Amino acid sequence: MKRRMMVACVAVLAAAACSDQQGGVAGPTGADEASPWVRPPQIDGVTRDGGVLVLRGGAGPNARVVLRAPDTAAVATTADGAGRFELRLPPLSGDVRFTPEVQVGEDAAVSPETLVVTQAGAGPVALIAAGQPTVRLDGAEGLDAVDSDGATLMASGRTNGAAPSVNINGADMAPTAIGRGRWRAVIGQSGPATITVNGKRFDYPGAGATAGFVVERAGAGWRITWPVEPSGRQTAWLPD
Numbered sequence: 001m002k003r004r005m006m007v008a009c010v011a012v013l014a015a016a017a018c019s020d021q022q023g024g025v026a027g028p029t030g031a032d033e034a035s036p037w038v039r040p041p042q043i044d045g046v047t048r049d050g051g052v053l054v055l056r057g058g059a060g061p062n063a064r065v066v067l068r069a070p071d072t073a074a075v076a077t078t079a080d081g082a083g084r085f086e087l088r089l090p091p092l093s094g095d096v097r098f099t100p101e102v103q104v105g106e107d108a109a110v111s112p113e114t115l116v117v118t119q120a121g122a123g124p125v126a127l128i129a130a131g132q133p134t135v136r137l138d139g140a141e142g143l144d145a146v147d148s149d150g151a152t153l154m155a156s157g158r159t160n161g162a163a164p165s166v167n168i169n170g171a172d173m174a175p176t177a178i179g180r181g182r183w184r185a186v187i188g189q190s191g192p193a194t195i196t197v198n199g200k201r202f203d204y205p206g207a208g209a210t211a212g213f214v215v216e217r218a219g220a221g222w223r224i225t226w227p228v229e230p231s232g233r234q235t236a237w238l239p240d
Contacts, residue, residue, distance in 0.1 A: 039060045042057050042111070044057045044180065051091065055067075056087075061079065061083045062079060064077075065102055066102070092121055093120055114226075115127055116215070118215050124136060126238060133147055141159060141164075142157050142200060143200070143239055144182075146204045146236070147237075148206075148235045148237075153168070154185070164197050166185045168185065191207075205219035207225070220239060221237055222240075
């Protein structure tokens with residue numbers, strides 16, 4: 001997976017001006033690349049209603065939105081005429097990975113992102129994808145996630161419109177807007193790092209497990225590690 005996150009930027013986003021010297025990758029491109037006819041769902045927020053997680057997002061008008069997970073019953077809803085949907089998850093156990101997809105008649109489109117619900121919904125809720133910055137759905141302004149493929153480190157978060165002040169290991173960074181109201185800053189290194197966003201310090205603990213899909217506590221946050229084809233790994237660290 002060496003340099004995978006940087007290669008993804010060049011291969012997938014040449015038309016999106018991924019050219020700043022920090023490099024990096026932008027958010028998932030969505031429906032047009034999964035199907036010429038059906039748009040995959042894009043989950044863009046989560047709220048907690050007691051012990052229930054309520055997901056919201058967009059898809060095609062009147063599309064059937066389905067979340068599928070191993071050993072867990074599928075959850076489905078129907079988008080309204082404007083393509084907006086809201087989906088309530090049933091009680092969960094442990095850490096669950098959902099694959100979002102849309103069904104319109106006999107057509108279907110699977111999202112390139114995987115929805116990860118940790119600690120039965122009590123922990124972070126995020127969208128992960130190979131070579132892409134993790135989208136934390138329950139985050140706030142500032143630092144949402146730090147991704148690494150073992151060669152490149154990428155910090156990302158959301159913003160209210162103004163570019164945040166970002167410093168990684170003493171070097172001031174120029175964050176890049178990546179859509180969905182988010183930014184990224186990328187540096188060609190791996191291992192633990194000190195990251196400061198708008199004056200707040202975060203101590204990134206580095207990459208995690210070497211096999212399988214793992215969710216664990218790591219420093220002052222949660223770390224998700226998962227395999228990436230053909231033989232790589234990606235880690236996302238989500239600070240408390």
